[in-house]
Amino acid sequence: MSLHELNTFPGVTAEPDAATQGFVFNHTMLRVKDITASLDFYTRVLGFHLVDKRDFPEAEFSLYFLALVDKAHIPQDDAARHQWMKSIPGVLELTHNHGTENDAGFSYYNGNTDSRGFGHICVSVPDVVAACARFEQLNVPFQKRLQDGRMNHLAFVKDPDGYWVEIIQPTPL
Known part of the structure; x- marks a missing residue:
């Protein structure tokens, strides 16, 4: 989809209201x-x-x-x-x-168990392959490794509370 097509998508206002300038x-x-x-x-x-x-x-x-x-x-x-x-x-x-931190049974809902809601945050890195190799060395838990599934250009790691962090790079692999 082109930018023009996105801005003319039903329900999308092509130009934000001028009052939102600077938000x-x-x-x-x-x-x-x-x-x-x-x-x-x-x-x-x-x-x-x-x-x-x-x-x-x-x-x-x-x-x-x-x-x-x-x-x-x-x-x-x-x-x-x-x-x-x-x-x-x-x-x-x-x-x-x-x-x-002192309650062994305490946890927050991470948004990705039933019922789903919040999904993840995302961090863009210069080299997703190198970043994922480093995460492996640091024993960071993965939700999805690069080689998992069809979307081999991104990964998901989990923070200490189980929140998902998507890892992408701006350029194609």
Whole structure:
């Protein structure tokens, strides 16, 4: 389908309302059981940087904001960093409810068991084959390896809570 065909697809407004100029898809939030395991996965395994943290002790939860950005671009000043973080696309917010990491039977619904809803997030990498080989070496659990099924150009790994992360590359394999 061409871009013109997509923009004339029934139900699609060809031009967004002018009032939406400047809107940015800023972040997606995932609830996580063990923040230490989740931060390790998203920073060390997937390369995100922790750009902000907000604690709410009275409500017993903390928010961690991560982004795939050049660390040199992250403002050092707290107020400037907080404002900058709200203006960039593709931020991942991890919400940790204090104490969940100590409950062996506790888990969050990952969206991919019955009844399905939320599906996955996606990370684009320069070389999907090399990234998947690295994930194998790091013992990252896979939902789908490159060689599985018909879609051999993408993979799915699982984070510590079982959320699926699609791994793609922008260029053809």
